[in-house]
Amino acid sequence: MVEKNEYYAVEFIDMTHDGMGVCKIDGFPVFVANALKGETAEIKIVKVNSSFAFGRLIEIKDKSPYRKEPICDHFSECGGCNLMHMDYQMQLNFKKYRTKQTLRKLGKIETSVKDAVGMLNPYYYRNKAVIPFGEENGKMIAGLYRKRSHDIIDMKRCYIMPKVTSDIVKFMKNVFEELNIPAYNETIGVGVIRHLIIRNSHKFDDISVTIVTLTPKLPKKEIIVKKLTSRYNRVVSVVHNFNPDNTNVILGKKSKVLFGEDFIRDEINGVQFKISHRSFYQVNPAQTEEMYKKALEYADLTNNEVIIDAYCGIGTIGLSAAKYARVVLGVDVVKSAIADAAENAAFNNIKNAKFVAGKAEDVIQQWRNYDVDVLFVDPPRKGCDRSFLETVVAMDIPKIVYISCNVSTLARDLNFLQSQGYEVLEATPFDMFPQTSHIEVVTKIRKKKQG
Ligand SMILES: C[S@@+](CC[C@H](N)C(=O)[O-])C[C@H]1O[C@@H](n2cnc3c(N)ncnc32)[C@H](O)[C@@H]1O
Structure with a gap:
């Protein structure tokens, strides 16, 4: 019988589809994040369901030769790169x-x-970033969602996005703070800035930035556009999207182009593509x-x-x-x-x-x-x-x-x-x-x- 809050010595015999280590305690399956197949470890049981349980890694006894130190500071809290502790060949x-x-x-x-x-090079590849904005202790924060939650982690840098994307996020956060434009607070449904969507072209220099707001107006939009495009001359498209709904859907129905046109260009195997802010494009x-x-x-x-x-x-x-x-x-x-x-x-x-x-x-x-x-x-x-x-x-x-x-x-x-x-x-x-x-x-x- 597997007990919540108890400690066990285990060996990981498999991995789940989302990269958790699988071990068995008296035949009962237990899933543990950040554990690798082949490792032995001490774990603590944190949740018990009728046919499986979840554990937390306390100490790894025998490390897998395929274990790798994650390069990202946000690895343990973010959960986006849930295989970053695995060697790339693994x-x-x-x-x-x-x-x-x-x-x-x-x-x-x-x-x-x-x-x-x-x-x-299995880093910096993601050409589209959707960045939520929020506030913490009166300061604007922007970045990534904490694992299994809607809490926002203030991102320093994301290693699967191009470096310029992380830079634009920090830059825009400063611009909004400087201009006193608050982030959206989803709990009480007030504020302005919900998300930034940043897209980069692979073959060309083009970058597009979509600013999603709760309010129909984006205050001081001319100043925002001027600051953004004069700092980053690769930005060829700035779009304002208005999303008033209390929803997880990122884009609202109405958009307005604030700068350039509503697309960036890219090329795949010799064919050129225009990609507008609403269209799906492989990441x-x-x-x-x-x-x-x-x-x-x-x-x-x-x-x-x-x-x-x-x-x-x-x-x-x-x-x-x-x-x-x-x-x-x-x-x-x-x-x-x-x-x-x-x-x-x-x-x-x-x-x-x-x-x-x-x-x-x-x-x-x-x-x-x-x-x-x-x-x-x-x-x-x-x-x-x-x-x-x-x-x-x-x-x-x-x-x-x-x-x-x-x-x-x-x-x-x-x-x-x-x-x-x-x-x-x-x-x-x-x-x-x-x-x-x-x-x-x-x-x-x-x-x-x-x-
Ligand atoms: C995985 S994307 C593939 C897009 C494209 N083949 C590519 O590689 O860029 C899936 C596409 O299915 C579209 N879609 C979703 N449901 C659909 C439906 N019922 N009928 C047609 N298209 C749909 C989406 O708009 C999206 O463009």
Whole structure:
């Protein structure tokens, strides 16, 4: 019987999907943050549920050879980089193992899972930062959320964002303080500044800054813009977004461009993209290039195919594939992303791509009678809508390349496709989010030949 507040000597035999060490006390599973497989330690039990418990690491007795000192001062309080105590090669091995296990256990998929593709420098990669603002003891603070809470940690520096992003956060905090513009207090629902969203281009110098406020007006906006753009001449776009709601959703419905235009430019595999402040864009562009090369290899295009890019965002996959295909059809639910996709096609002189705004599960009905050769699908974390997949099956699309940022929903969707006559030939995890337990996987799927 595992008792709360008691101390135990344990050995870690596995890791959870979110990087906690797993040990067993009299057969009862206990999860402990920051513990690594293979280590022995003394732990204290902090919570007991009916079928598992949580413990806290008190002292490591035998350290794993893969343990690494986290370089970030905020590691123990933040929780964003929950694998930073793991050597990078172990992180990659962990992601390959989790992919294989999840596909097997949840999806009943037996396939070849390749080594996870990692980065040469697995830091400073994240091109988008969403920074909450708050107040502590009368001082403005900004940065990261404390683990499992909405308390804000005043960030010194974040090692997965570019250095300039951390600098802009500090600079803007000083500007708001100097101008007496208070942060939003979510407990009592007053104040002004809720979030800053900072986006950096990988191939160009462009940076965009979106200031989200509780109030319809951003006080002293001309001064703020002047200070920001004269200090950082890489800032080409400043947008004010107004979000009056008591919600966890970051952006409100109304935005106004305060400086420049509402986009930054970037380039992936030779195709240029305009990215407006509302549109989804992959957060690790260097890895995105590699991942799209793999997606194109899996699609094996011959310049003659009709392809669908479902959940297309600003069209990054479809436009990367356009020169190897006959026709590209893209769909995304966000209208501004579709407007960006159409503009991106024109900007790159791509004439064989058409983008439609709407839900993938609805829009695919318009294409039901087309002879589609390849489907690229890249849904949000919740995976594909079942009715979307049913239509894909009814259309008898022979090749599917599924890109997923959530291996559990991937396993569920692949299990359905497998039950409908498809087979998963190969999966390659890409490390889009080094230092964190998030996994991105590209899978090659084919309709089985009948008879
Ligand atoms: C993981 S992102 C992929 C975007 C794009 N393929 C890329 O790589 O940049 C998922 C996209 O799905 C879109 N989305 C979410 N639900 C949708 C739905 N029901 N139908 C169509 N698009 C949807 C989001 O707007 C977002 O752009």
